[in-house]
Amino acid sequence: MKGALPLVFSIAWTHVRSRVRQTFVGIFGVAVGVGFSVMMAALMEGSQRDFVTQLVDSLPHVSVSDEQRWPPRQPADIAYEAAEIHGLTTKQLRPGIKNPYAIMASLEAWVPGAIAPSVQSKAVIRFAGRDTAASVTGVDPRREVNVSKLSTQIRSGSLENLFKASNAIILGSGLARKVGARVGNSVVVTAGTGRTISATVVGLFHSGVAQADDGQSFVLIKTAQILAGQTGLVNELRVRVKDVLSAREIAHRIEVETGYKSLSWQEANEDLLSALQIRNLIMYTVVGAILMVASFGTYNIISTITHEKTRDIAIMKSLGFPAGTVRRIFVVESMMIGVAGVLFGWVLGYLMSIGMAQVEIKSPFMDTTHLPILYSPTHYAMAALVALTASVIAGFFPARKAAALQPVDIIRGAS
Amino acid sequence: MKPPLIESRKLTRILDGEVPATLVSEIDVSIAAGEFVAITGPSGSGKSSLLYLLGLLDIPTAGEVLIDGRATSKLSEEARAQLRLETLGFVFQFHFLLPEFSALENVMLPMRALGRLSAAQMQTRAKDILGSLGLADHAHKRPDQMSGGQRQRVAIARALANDPLVVLADEPTGNLDTASTAQVIGILRTMIAGEAGKAVVVVTHDTGLAAQADRRIHIVDGKVDQPPVVISDVTD
Numbered sequence: 001m002k003g004a005l006p007l008v009f010s011i012a013w014t015h016v017r018s019r020v021r022q023t024f025v026g027i028f029g030v031a032v033g034v035g036f037s038v039m040m041a042a043l044m045e046g047s048q049r050d051f052v053t054q055l056v057d058s059l060p061h062v063s064v065s066d067e068q069r070w071p072p073r074q075p076a077d078i079a080y081e082a083a084e085i086h087g088l089t090t091k092q093l094r095p096g097i098k099n100p101y102a103i104m105a106s107l108e109a110w111v112p113g114a115i116a117p118s119v120q121s122k123a124v125i126r127f128a129g130r131d132t133a134a135s136v137t138g139v140d141p142r143r144e145v146n147v148s149k150l151s152t153q154i155r156s157g158s159l160e161n162l163f164k165a166s167n168a169i170i171l172g173s174g175l176a177r178k179v180g181a182r183v184g185n186s187v188v189v190t191a192g193t194g195r196t197i198s199a200t201v202v203g204l205f206h207s208g209v210a211q212a213d214d215g216q217s218f219v220l221i222k223t224a225q226i227l228a229g230q231t232g233l234v235n236e237l238r239v240r241v242k243d244v245l246s247a248r249e250i251a252h253r254i255e256v257e258t259g260y261k262s263l264s265w266q267e268a269n270e271d272l273l274s275a276l277q278i279r280n281l282i283m284y285t286v287v288g289a290i291l292m293v294a295s296f297g298t299y300n301i302i303s304t305i306t307h308e309k310t311r312d313i314a315i316m317k318s319l320g321f322p323a324g325t326v327r328r329i330f331v332v333e334s335m336m337i338g339v340a341g342v343l344f345g346w347v348l349g350y351l352m353s354i355g356m357a358q359v360e361i362k363s364p365f366m367d368t369t370h371l372p373i374l375y376s377p378t379h380y381a382m383a384a385l386v387a388l389t390a391s392v393i394a395g396f397f398p399a400r401k402a403a404a405l406q407p408v409d410i411i412r413g414a415s
Numbered sequence: 416m417k418p419p420l421i422e423s424r425k426l427t428r429i430l431d432g433e434v435p436a437t438l439v440s441e442i443d444v445s446i447a448a449g450e451f452v453a454i455t456g457p458s459g460s461g462k463s464s465l466l467y468l469l470g471l472l473d474i475p476t477a478g479e480v481l482i483d484g485r486a487t488s489k490l491s492e493e494a495r496a497q498l499r500l501e502t503l504g505f506v507f508q509f510h511f512l513l514p515e516f517s518a519l520e521n522v523m524l525p526m527r528a529l530g531r532l533s534a535a536q537m538q539t540r541a542k543d544i545l546g547s548l549g550l551a552d553h554a555h556k557r558p559d560q561m562s563g564g565q566r567q568r569v570a571i572a573r574a575l576a577n578d579p580l581v582v583l584a585d586e587p588t589g590n591l592d593t594a595s596t597a598q599v600i601g602i603l604r605t606m607i608a609g610e611a612g613k614a615v616v617v618v619t620h621d622t623g624l625a626a627q628a629d630r631r632i633h634i635v636d637g638k639v640d641q642p643p644v645v646i647s648d649v650t651d
C-alpha cells in the first residue's frame with residue numbers, strides 16, 4: 001500500500017503518474033537534451049581521436065635519421081668566443097647511422113616500445129617502358145611488424161614474401177597502377193647511385209593515404225643497401241612507443257644519447273597539432289554549448305511543471321505541511337523526471353550515435369570511411385550529471401519560492 | 416479556567432505596498448470550546464483576513480494570536496505549520512483538494528503529514544470520516560469526478576482528519592446550491608461544534624449560515640462592529 005512509502009515519495013509519484021502529458025513532455029525534453037549531447041560529444045571526440053590516430057599512424061612515432069640537427073661546430077668556434085669563418089667546403093660524410101645495431105641494442109634497453117632499422121633511398125621504377133620515381137625503403141619484415149602497420153596494409157601477398165625472391169619488392173597500390181605492374185611481374189629499379197637491379201613484385205600495399213600508396217615501395221634492407229651501393233647502411237631507425245604522447249620526450253632523449261636527429265610524430269606534425277588544439281577548443285565549446293542549451297530546456301520544462309503546482313503548494317502548506325516537505329516533494333518529482341529522462345536520453349543518444357556511424361564519407365583521396373564515433377561512458381555520465389543538476393535546480397528554486405510564500409497569499413489570489 | 420481555544424489580542428495586519436492597506440486593526444476576539452462563531456461583514460471588510468490570521472495562515476503585523484493559550488507570533492514557520500496540522504482544520508470557499516488524489520487520499524494527507532497513526536489506522540479513520548459525511552461510496556473518486564457539494568464535504572472531511580480543536584471555514588457554502596449548503600451547515604453544526612471541546616469559526620455572507628451560529632462577530636473596515644444580534648433585537 002502506498003501509505004507505507006514515505007509521504008514525500010508517494011505524493012511526488014502520484015503527481016508524476018497522474019499528470020501523464022506533463023510527465024511525458026518533461027521526460028522527453030530531458031531525453032532529447034541528453035541524447036543530443038551524447039551524440040554530439042561522441043561525434044566530436046570521435047572525429048578528434050580519428051584525426052590523431054591517422055596522424056600517429058602515418059609516420060613512425062619516432063624516427064631517428066642519419067642527419068644532424070645543427071652543422072658541426074668549427075674548431076675556431078670552440079676555441080674562441082667569436083670567430084668569423086669564410087669559404088668553408090662541406091665535407092662529404094659517409095651516409096648512414098654509425099653502428100646502427102649497437103645503437104638499437106642500447107635504445108632497446110630503455111625505450112618502451114619497438115625499434116626497427118630501415119634504409120631510405122630514391123629510385124626510378126621501370127616497367128613496360130614506363131618510368132616512375134618512387135621511394136624505396138629497405139625494411140626488416142620481422143622487425144617491421146612491430147613498428148608500423150605495413151603488414152596489415154598488404155593487399156596481395158604478404159610482407160614475408162620479401163624473403164621469397166632474391167630481389168623482391170612490394171609496391172604501393174597507386175604506384176603499381178601507375179607503372180601497370182602486378183604481383184609476379186619483374187620491374188627494373190634504378191637507384192640514384194646509378195645501380196640497377198631487376199626486382200620481382202611480391203605484394204601490393206594499400207594504406208589509404210594517397211601520398212604513400214602512389215610513391216612508396218618496400219624491399220629488404222639488403223636489397224636497399226645494394227641499391228645505395230653501401231653494405232651495412234642503415235639511415236633510419238623507426239621507433240614505435242607504447243604511449244604515443246610520450247614520443248616527444250623519448251625522441252629528445254634519443255637525440256641526446258645518440259647525437260642523431262630524432263623526430264617525434266608531434267614534431268613532424270607540429271602545424272597539424274596546433275590546428276588540433278583549435279579543434280579541441282571548438283569541440284569543448286560545442287559540447288559545452290549543447291549541454292547548456294539542453295539543460296536550459298530541462299530547466300524550462302521542469303520549472304513550468306513546478307509553477308503549475310503553486311496552488312497545490314499553498315494547499316499543502318495551509319494544511320500544515322512543513323515548507324521543507326513541500327519543497328522536497330517537488331525536488332523528488334523533478335528528479336524522477338530527470339532520471340527517467342536521462343535513461344531515455346542515453347538510449348536515444350546511443351541509437352543516434354549508431355545512426356551517425358552508418359553515414360559513409362566518400363573522398364577521392366582516401367578510402368570510403370564512416371563517420372568516426374567514440375562511445376565513451378564519460379559522455380553519458382557528463383550529460384546525465386548536467387541534466388540531473390538542471391532538473392534538481394529547476395525543481396528546487398520554483399518550489400522554494402512557492403513554499404516560502406505565506407499560503408494566504410496564494411489562497412487570496414485564487415478566491 | 417481553561418483558556419479559549421483561539422484568542423486574539425490587538426490583532427493588526429497591514430499589507431505592505433506603496434500604499435499600505437490595513438486589513439485588520441486591533442481586533443480582540445476569543446473562541447471558546449463548543450462555540451459555533453460566524454464572522455460576518457461586507458466584502459473587503461477584512462473578515463477573511465481575520466480568519467487567516469486566527470488560523471495562522473498569515474502573520475500579524477502587530478498583536479498576538481493564542482492557540483489553546485499558547486502565543487504564536489514568535490513561533491517559527493515550522494512550528495506554526497505543526498500547530499496548524501495538529502489543532503486546526505481549514506475549509507475554503509473553493510474545495511482546494513489536490514486534483515490528482517482520490518477523496519480518501521486527500522483526507523489521509525494531513526494524517527500522513529502528522530504521522531501519528533499507522534497506514535491501516537489512517538485508512539480506517541479516513542473512511543469513517545467520509546462515511547459519516549455520506550461519502551462512503553465516493554472514497555476512491557478524484558475531485559473532478561464529484562459534484563461541488565461532494566467536494567466541499569471531502570474538504571470538510573480533510574479538515575477533520577487530525578481531529579482538530581477548531582475548524583476554520585472561509586465561505587464554505589459560497590459556491591454551493593441550497594441543498595448542499597444546508598448539508599454543509601448541518602455538518603459543521605453537529606459534527607464539530609456539537610462535540611465537546613471543539614469549535615467552529617465560519618466566515619460568511621450567507622445570512623442563513625450566520626443565523627445558525629451561536630455568536631456573530633461583525634467586521635467593518637477591519638474592526639469589530641456592534642454585534643448585529645443587538646441591532647436585530649432592536650428592530651424586532
